[in-house]
Amino acid sequence: MKVKIIAEIAQAHDGSLGMAHSYIDALAKTGVNTIKFQTHIADAESSIYEPFRVKFSKQDKTRFDYWKRMEFTLSQWHELKQHCDDVGLEFMSSPFSNAAVDVLEEVGVSSYKIGSGEVNNLLLLEKIAQTGKPIILSSGMSSYKELDEAVNFLTSKGANFSILQCTTSYPTLPEEYGLNVISELKERYNVPVGFSDHSAQIGTGITAVAMGAEILEFHAVFNKEMFGPDVSSSLTMPEIALLVKSVRNFEQALNNPIDKSDNSEFKDLKAIFEKSLAINKNLDKGHIIEFSDLEAKKPANKGISASKFQDVIGKETTRVIKQWEFLNIEDIK
Numbered sequence: 664m665k666v667k668i669i670a671e672i673a674q675a676h677d678g679s680l681g682m683a684h685s686y687i688d689a690l691a692k693t694g695v696n697t698i699k700f701q702t703h704i705a706d707a708e709s710s711i712y713e714p715f716r717v718k719f720s721k722q723d724k725t726r727f728d729y730w731k732r733m734e735f736t737l738s739q740w741h742e743l744k745q746h747c748d749d750v751g752l753e754f755m756s757s758p759f760s761n762a763a764v765d766v767l768e769e770v771g772v773s774s775y776k777i778g779s780g781e782v783n784n785l786l787l788l789e790k791i792a793q794t795g796k797p798i799i800l801s802s803g804m805s806s807y808k809e810l811d812e813a814v815n816f817l818t819s820k821g822a823n824f825s826i827l828q829c830t831t832s833y834p835t836l837p838e839e840y841g842l843n844v845i846s847e848l849k850e851r852y853n854v855p856v857g858f859s860d861h862s863a864q865i866g867t868g869i870t871a872v873a874m875g876a877e878i879l880e881f882h883a884v885f886n887k888e889m890f891g892p893d894v895s896s897s898l899t900m901p902e903i904a905l906l907v908k909s910v911r912n913f914e915q916a917l918n919n920p921i922d923k924s925d926n927s928e929f930k931d932l933k934a935i936f937e938k939s940l941a942i943n944k945n946l947d948k949g950h951i952i953e954f955s956d957l958e959a960k961k962p963a964n965k966g967i968s969a970s971k972f973q974d975v976i977g978k979e980t981t982r983v984i985k986q987w988e989f990l991n992i993e994d995i996k
């Protein structure tokens with residue numbers, strides 16, 4: 664088992680190409696597999712009527728203005744992809760219009776992500792399916808009826824796809840994670856399933872992986888005091904590095920099941936940890952040993968094993984035994 668870990672930059676660059684490049688360098692040090700952007704082309708995906716989800720900047724009069732400010736040119740996208748290639752990370756970007764798919768095809772992506780808001784945008788699904796590339800479909804806000812439709816559509820196009828459990832809520836609270844949906848999606852669609860996390864907690868991703876997520880995506884941010892609609896649901900670089908390390912540890916554990924029927928490798932340790940029977944009070948010769956006379960002390964193999972205490976009860980001592988002495992087989996008859 665190997666989890667695909669995707670760090671989502673989305674709009675954390677706030678429209679700055681330099682900042683976008685800085686994120687690539689910083690994330691390359693965390694061990695993630697993939698860096699994901701969002702390719703926004705305001706004219707193709709939005710209009711002046713789109714309301715704000717989070718309004719945080721006075722300079723963007725409308726959300727359309729905001730998307731406009733988040734655009735990169737084709738040559739800038741090429742640069743970003745090249746930078747990801749240079750640091751050995753997969754470049755991904757979610758398209759929000761068919762025009763954005765054309766940009767990403769020019770740039771040369773190897774797979775596509777479909778954000779939760781696009782599940783019912785069959786026009787976009789058709790365009791992405793036409794590329795023949797693997798697809799990761801997110802599922803926030805979607806009912807099973809809607810997902811069934813998207814899945815049937817992608818299946819009818821012969822698409823190779825996986826699905827992410829996602830709750831569109833920023834930040835997502837524990838009662839909203841829907842970790843149960845991971846196994847439900849797997850059972851319902853029989854495709855690889857992952858988790859798109861907006862909780863801003865590293866424990867959520869680790870738990871999702873433990874519950875079967877094969878793809879893990881989360882938002883990245885340099886600092887939680889920065890501007891941006893996703894900041895409150897994002898992880899910082901040290902948090903991401905710790906999350907990646909934890910997921911890799913989990914994979915290694917899962918890929919190495921241990922055999923509890925053979926404990927021979929613990930022979931020496933058992934001699935240190937285990938115990939031998941001892942006497943907890945001064946006993947005369949001829950005393951009949953009772954349960955209340957016994958204690959178990961370290962190390963093992965100093966006398967009768969503590970596991971054999973029942974064989975000792977009712978036996979007669981053959982000598983005077985002092986408090987805290989070990990009990991040996993020749994001390995009883």
Ligand SMILES: C=C(OP(=O)(O)O)C(=O)O
Pocket residue numbers: 700701757776777778779780801802803827829859
């Ligand atoms: C919005 C996106 O994804 P999700 O719905 O998984 O957050 C995205 O990938 O751009």
